[in-house]
Amino acid sequence: MQVQAIDLHPYRIPMPGGFTTAHGTFTQREGCLIKITISGGIIGLGEAAPLPDFGGATFAETYAALNTLRDQLLQRDCVEAVSSLYPLLEEQRYPASALYGLECALLDAWGQHEGMSLHTLLAPAGTQPRANVAVNTVIGAATTKAVTQAAQKAIQAGFDCLKLKMGLSDHPEEEIKRVAAVRAAIGPKVHLRLDANEKWSLEQAATILEACTQYDIQYVEQPLRAFDLEGMYQLRQRVAIPLAADEAVYDLASARRLLDLQADLQAADVLIIKPQLVGGLYPARSIIQTANAAGMRCVLTSSLEAGISLAATLHLAAASPEVTMECGLATLALLEDDLLINQLTIRGGLMPVPTAPGLGVQLDQAALARYTFMPSQEEVR
Numbered sequence: 144m145q146v147q148a149i150d151l152h153p154y155r156i157p158m159p160g161g162f163t164t165a166h167g168t169f170t171q172r173e174g175c176l177i178k179i180t181i182s183g184g185i186i187g188l189g190e191a192a193p194l195p196d197f198g199g200a201t202f203a204e205t206y207a208a209l210n211t212l213r214d215q216l217l218q219r220d221c222v223e224a225v226s227s228l229y230p231l232l233e234e235q236r237y238p239a240s241a242l243y244g245l246e247c248a249l250l251d252a253w254g255q256h257e258g259m260s261l262h263t264l265l266a267p268a269g270t271q272p273r274a275n276v277a278v279n280t281v282i283g284a285a286t287t288k289a290v291t292q293a294a295q296k297a298i299q300a301g302f303d304c305l306k307l308k309m310g311l312s313d314h315p316e317e318e319i320k321r322v323a324a325v326r327a328a329i330g331p332k333v334h335l336r337l338d339a340n341e342k343w344s345l346e347q348a349a350t351i352l353e354a355c356t357q358y359d360i361q362y363v364e365q366p367l368r369a370f371d372l373e374g375m376y377q378l379r380q381r382v383a384i385p386l387a388a389d390e391a392v393y394d395l396a397s398a399r400r401l402l403d404l405q406a407d408l409q410a411a412d413v414l415i416i417k418p419q420l421v422g423g424l425y426p427a428r429s430i431i432q433t434a435n436a437a438g439m440r441c442v443l444t445s446s447l448e449a450g451i452s453l454a455a456t457l458h459l460a461a462a463s464p465e466v467t468m469e470c471g472l473a474t475l476a477l478l479e480d481d482l483l484i485n486q487l488t489i490r491g492g493l494m495p496v497p498t499a500p501g502l503g504v505q506l507d508q509a510a511l512a513r514y515t516f517m518p519s520q521e522e523v524r
């Protein structure tokens with residue numbers, strides 16, 4: 144199982160409707176598709192899609208790192224190559240998304256070689272991976288009317304969990320009214336979570352969340368600035384709605400810091416984990432297990448990447464018995480295309496996990512060709 148070739152394919156996929164957070168609007172997604180060929184002609188797929196606005200490296204840094212790492216992995220045994228990535232992650236020498244993309248491609252190849260699907264490979268001994276993962280949809284529209292309409296549409300499509308983007312208005316009363324309108328539109332049973340993307344001050348957050356307690360909020364993502372862990376701790380004492388750290392989990396070390404604080408200054412009830420940021424499926428799994436042992440819950444989400452990396456996160460969610468809340472994986476529809484031949488589906492709020500060996504997905508070469516772009520000289524270096 145020797146690594147024989149590593150091919151890199153930078154892609155840029157438009158996001159026709161955009162994705163607006165309190166940080167701004169994504170209108171396209173850039174990443175690098177990774178194809179790793181091992182002996183026997185098996186090809187593993189991975190995707191390095193950094194999120195520079197969320198603490199990740201830039202595309203240029205990630206692409207440069209992939210070019211360097213490629214030379215280090217060629218000719219090595221596939222399993223040994225996977226293990227060689229984790230010390231590099233600990234040393235923080237390379238962007239997390241580069242290491243994750245390579246891990247994913249190597250695990251896909253390994254899984255195919257073993258005839259085992261990734262969720263089976265990843266499932267802890269003695270546990271049975273799930274065949275489907277419950278997912279939430281995200282709603283972020285300009286007006287309250289558009290938001291409630293989108294919420295109703297999502298329910299009709301079968302979602303049982305909605306995430307509402309907040310922080311888009313400067314007036315706390317408008318934010319509260321929006322939550323009230325959505326809860327009224329979706330009825331009492333559907334799970335409702337909020338995401339403020341760091342927009343609020345401690346006082347604003349306390350005002351809005353106290354008023355929203357009556358609307359049965361599952362949790363609120365990142366009400367305060369990513370670095371304000373002390374503020375998060377204080378807010379937790381003041382409001383009953385569980386707080387989730389999202390932007391505060393921008394790499395593996397930051398996730399561990401939140402877990403370390405758990406004992407005395409607990410800054411979050413829930414950790415939002417993105418494999419692209421924490422640097423791999425195994426690192427993500429170790430965070431999930433440590434968090435679970437410490438009484439903190441984790442939710443896995445996409446980084447708005449294409450279907451290859453999204454499928455990998457889906458496999459991990461299916462293989463993580465500790466992850467019981469809906470995962471943020473309903474984001475492929477935001478992209479113009481997802482680079483897969485058989486696209487991942489969502490029915491009744493559930494995403495079926497591919498069952499074929501490895502990732503179980505097939506690359507759509509024509510789609511990749513459509514979205515391939517040439518990085519500048521500087522990025523190739």
Ligand SMILES: O=C(O)CCC(=O)c1ccccc1C(=O)O
Pocket residue numbers: 164194197279280281306338340364389444445446447470471472473474
């Ligand atoms: O969590 C989800 O439902 C989808 C993923 C998501 O919202 C997201 C994806 C990339 C960057 C930031 C965010 C976010 O939580 O704002």
Ligand SMILES: [Mg+2]
Pocket residue numbers: 338340364365389390415
């Ligand atoms: Mg978030």
